[in-house]
Amino acid sequence: MKISLPDDRQLELPDGATGTDLALEIGPGLARAALAVKVNGEVRDLGRPLPPEADGTVVEIVTERSGRDALDLIRHDAAHVLAAAVMDLYPGVKISIGPAIEDGFYYDFQFPEGVSINEENFPAIEAEMKKHMKAAEEFDREELSVADARARFVAEGQDYKVELIDDLVVNGQNGAAVEHVSLYTNGPFTDLCRGPHAPSTKKIGAVKLMSVAGAYWRGDSTRQQLTRIYGTAFFSKKELKEYLELLEQAKARDHRKLGKELGLYYFSEAAPGSAFWSPAGTTVFNQLVALSREMGSDRGYTEVKTPQLFDASLWKKSGHWDKYQDDMFLTHTGDDHAMGFKPMNCPGHYELYGQTRWSHKDLPVRFSEPGLLHRNELSGALHGLMRVRQFCQDDAHLFVTEDQLQDEITACIEFAKATYDLFGFTDADIKYELSTRPENRLGSDEQWDLAEGILKTALENNGLEYEIGEGGGAFYGPKIDYHFTDSLKRSWQLGTVQIDYQAPERFDLTYTGADNADHRPIVLHRALMGSYERFIGILLEHTAGDLPLWLAPVQVRILPISDRHVDAAKEAAKLAREHGVRAYVDERTESVGRKIRDGELAKSPYMLVIGDREAEEGTVSVRARHEGDLGSRPVGEFLGELGGVVSRRER
RNA sequence: GCCGACGUAGCUCAGGGGUAGAGCACUUCACUCGUAAUGAAGGGGUCGUGAGUUCAAAUCUCACCGUCGGCUCCA
Numbered sequence: 169m170k171i172s173l174p175d176d177r178q179l180e181l182p183d184g185a186t187g188t189d190l191a192l193e194i195g196p197g198l199a200r201a202a203l204a205v206k207v208n209g210e211v212r213d214l215g216r217p218l219p220p221e222a223d224g225t226v227v228e229i230v231t232e233r234s235g236r237d238a239l240d241l242i243r244h245d246a247a248h249v250l251a252a253a254v255m256d257l258y259p260g261v262k263i264s265i266g267p268a269i270e271d272g273f274y275y276d277f278q279f280p281e282g283v284s285i286n287e288e289n290f291p292a293i294e295a296e297m298k299k300h301m302k303a304a305e306e307f308d309r310e311e312l313s314v315a316d317a318r319a320r321f322v323a324e325g326q327d328y329k330v331e332l333i334d335d336l337v338v339n340g341q342n343g344a345a346v347e348h349v350s351l352y353t354n355g356p357f358t359d360l361c362r363g364p365h366a367p368s369t370k371k372i373g374a375v376k377l378m379s380v381a382g383a384y385w386r387g388d389s390t391r392q393q394l395t396r397i398y399g400t401a402f403f404s405k406k407e408l409k410e411y412l413e414l415l416e417q418a419k420a421r422d423h424r425k426l427g428k429e430l431g432l433y434y435f436s437e438a439a440p441g442s443a444f445w446s447p448a449g450t451t452v453f454n455q456l457v458a459l460s461r462e463m464g465s466d467r468g469y470t471e472v473k474t475p476q477l478f479d480a481s482l483w484k485k486s487g488h489w490d491k492y493q494d495d496m497f498l499t500h501t502g503d504d505h506a507m508g509f510k511p512m513n514c515p516g517h518y519e520l521y522g523q524t525r526w527s528h529k530d531l532p533v534r535f536s537e538p539g540l541l542h543r544n545e546l547s548g549a550l551h552g553l554m555r556v557r558q559f560c561q562d563d564a565h566l567f568v569t570e571d572q573l574q575d576e577i578t579a580c581i582e583f584a585k586a587t588y589d590l591f592g593f594t595d596a597d598i599k600y601e602l603s604t605r606p607e608n609r610l611g612s613d614e615q616w617d618l619a620e621g622i623l624k625t626a627l628e629n630n631g632l633e634y635e636i637g638e639g640g641g642a643f644y645g646p647k648i649d650y651h652f653t654d655s656l657k658r659s660w661q662l663g664t665v666q667i668d669y670q671a672p673e674r675f676d677l678t679y680t681g682a683d684n685a686d687h688r689p690i691v692l693h694r695a696l697m698g699s700y701e702r703f704i705g706i707l708l709e710h711t712a713g714d715l716p717l718w719l720a721p722v723q724v725r726i727l728p729i730s731d732r733h734v735d736a737a738k739e740a741a742k743l744a745r746e747h748g749v750r751a752y753v754d755e756r757t758e759s760v761g762r763k764i765r766d767g768e769l770a771k772s773p774y775m776l777v778i779g780d781r782e783a784e785e786g787t788v789s790v791r792a793r794h795e796g797d798l799g800s801r802p803v804g805e806f807l808g809e810l811g812g813v814v815s816r817r818e819r
Numbered sequence: 820g821c822c823g824a825c826g827u828a829g830c831u832c833a834g835g836g837g838u839a840g841a842g843c844a845c846u847u848c849a850c851u852c853g854u855a856a857u858g859a860a861g862g863g864g865u866c867g868u869g870a871g872u873u874c875a876a877a878u879c880u881c882a883c884c885g886u887c888g889g890c891u892c893c894a
Contacts, residue, residue, distance in 0.1 A: 274889095284822090286823055286824070287824070378888090379889070380824085380888090382821055383889070384821080384890060389821075393890075394890095424887095429830090437884065437885050495892085545892080546821090547885085548820065548890080549820090549891080550885095556894095563894095661893075662894070697894090698894040701894085729851080729852065732851075733851095757851070759851090759856080761852085761854070762852095762855080762857080763855095764854050764855055764856095765854095765856055766855085789854080796854075
């Protein structure tokens with residue numbers, strides 16, 4: 169067969185040649201470094217014959233330098249080595265699955281009754297793993313009939329492997345029936361595994377176990393909970409060390425740490441999962457609400473206020489009573505009438521819409537509300553500001569005609585982009601996801617085709633690259649979600665734009681058409697920041713606490729050099745307020761050096777130093793964060809300029 | 820909710836079966852200072868809560884609450 173190499177060289181190899189043969193043909197150095205081959209995007213073992221479809225195509229030798237592919241390979245290897253070590257140390261343990269993941273790998277085990285694993289067990293397990301790595305055990309692949317493989321795992325009491333094989337038989341793979349499965353053996357350990365693997369365990373240069381967690385078998389919370397051991401692996405100890413240092417640095421960007429250091433908000437056992445916002449934090453929060461108001465107002469949104477607590481009958485009508493009750497905070501009136509705190513604003517907005525007789529000329533109607541919501545999240549799900557029990561959404565519901573649907577969706581996408589742009593978020597920071605029809609859904613296929621098509625068109629009109637979340641839509645319609653990552657690359661959903669055909673039916677929402685007949689509007693749900701809480705969390709982690717000037721709780725810290733300059737400092741602060749600049753006078757009897765240090769720690773964007781010279785000349789000595797001393801400026805001139813930058817929300 | 824870890828002063832943390840410590844912060848006094856920490860003195864904790872073991876528990880055990888890392892779930 170004819171093989172092309174990435175550098176356009178051509179090689180002729182006999183049919184049945186393996187990846188190793190190919191690597192040797194290219195050169196002995198490469199053969200030593202080779203980990204796998206990549207054919208048509210598929211990474212394969214070196215030891216396997218090249219597939220027929222390799223003929224005439226480019227085949228790449230995967231080495232340590234191949235990046236993601238190479239790392240995934242040795243991390244998957246490391247998962248097998250972990251399983252081998254655990255089986256050495258804990259006889260009777262049952263194995264399940266162990267893939268490579270973004271930052272490493274894991275393996276899920278069921279330990280024998282009474283055995284509990286924690287981090288204190290890691291050194292022993294790691295030592296055992298290193299023995300296997302040092303022994304350079306080869307990964308041997310063998311293909312077995314499903315019957316033989318099944319019998320083997322039944323004999324070993326490996327129930328989870330048996331279940332996986334049974335599932336493969338029932339469901340097939342890529343639509344094809346499965347007759348054979350592959351097993352990989354490294355040293356004493358054999359696992360049901362599709363592969364691929366590197367030639368030997370020696371390729372894993374450095375390994376470290378990171379944490380232990382419970383994980384439900386097959387992600388199903390009704391099934392057995394297994395013990396998941398997380399680890400990471402690299403080609404060298406140096407890379408591992410660098411990775412661990414990176415994790416350490418990420419901690420400095422944790423919004424929970426920053427929130428405390430900057431005095432923005434607090435959490436207390438008195439109200440688990442609900443933030444206490446300090447004056448500084450409330451300033452930030454209110455600025456964001458003001459931004460939503462302003463931008464919404466420019467785009468034809470009108471703000472409304474709806475109740476916090478609704479009669480149970482509304483939740484029954486909306487469907488929340490049946491489907492969402494466990495997540496709601498419920499209460500009752502004195503005469504025992506059931507009430508529920510709103511976990512979302514939608515039904516309130518429907519009620520409000522229903523109070524008016526609407527003409528087609530009124531539509532689209534765009535109700536926005538910085539709505540305060542309560543959701544009784546599981547205690548283990550709470551996470552700083554990212555997942556809380558009480559939060560405020562920048563929520564809006566649009567009531568539109570079918571003709572308006574496309575334009576309104578496109579406008580929502582534009583609105584989202586304008587919002588994120590303002591904070592400097594780019595497409596590199598955002599993952600766009602279009603979630604399509606789920607199995608359990610209401611409405612006709614024609615409706616879903618139309619709605620999904622409209623969302624797609626809107627994304628494309630805005631030039632956005634998106635992923636498809638197959639079957640991830642709500643039961644009432646498809647949606648676009650905006651995902652952002654935190655300092656540890658964990659993904660959080662902020663914005664969402666959803667089409668809903670069902671709510672208007674359920675709530676009997678109508679408008680009068682030009683034909684003088686009643687028509688159903690279509691409802692759009694949209695939130696752009698998602699929740700102000702989560703948005704602030706993400707923003708803090710992305711900026712490491714250096715908020716944009718217009719958002720900073722204190723925009724200028726005014727530092728009198730000695731007590732006799734305090735009056736001039738207060739004058740400057742007054743002038744700052746007149747220019748719409750938030751100022752704080754540090755009138756402590758401390759050294760300037762000390763005041764500057766504290767201002768830096770508070771991440772204050774500007775510090776204005778006032779001493780004898782400035783007080784006399786009516787100037788301030790300007791120190792900008794990250795830029796240092798900028799010299800003297802007339803106080804009015806400087807504050808006027810700064811006020812302009814603030815009011816335009818320039819970064 | 821589940822698995823594992825953690826909970827000591829406002830914050831960051833040390834200690835650990837014999838009755839509680841540091842730095843920062845805070846208060847007071849002195850200093851009146853030119854671009855990342857002036858000095859001194861002082862106040863402050865029933866060691867998350869509740870049981871149990873013990874002559875003695877902050878320390879050991881259990882339960883609960885909260886937090887952290889995951890799972891499930893989700894803005």
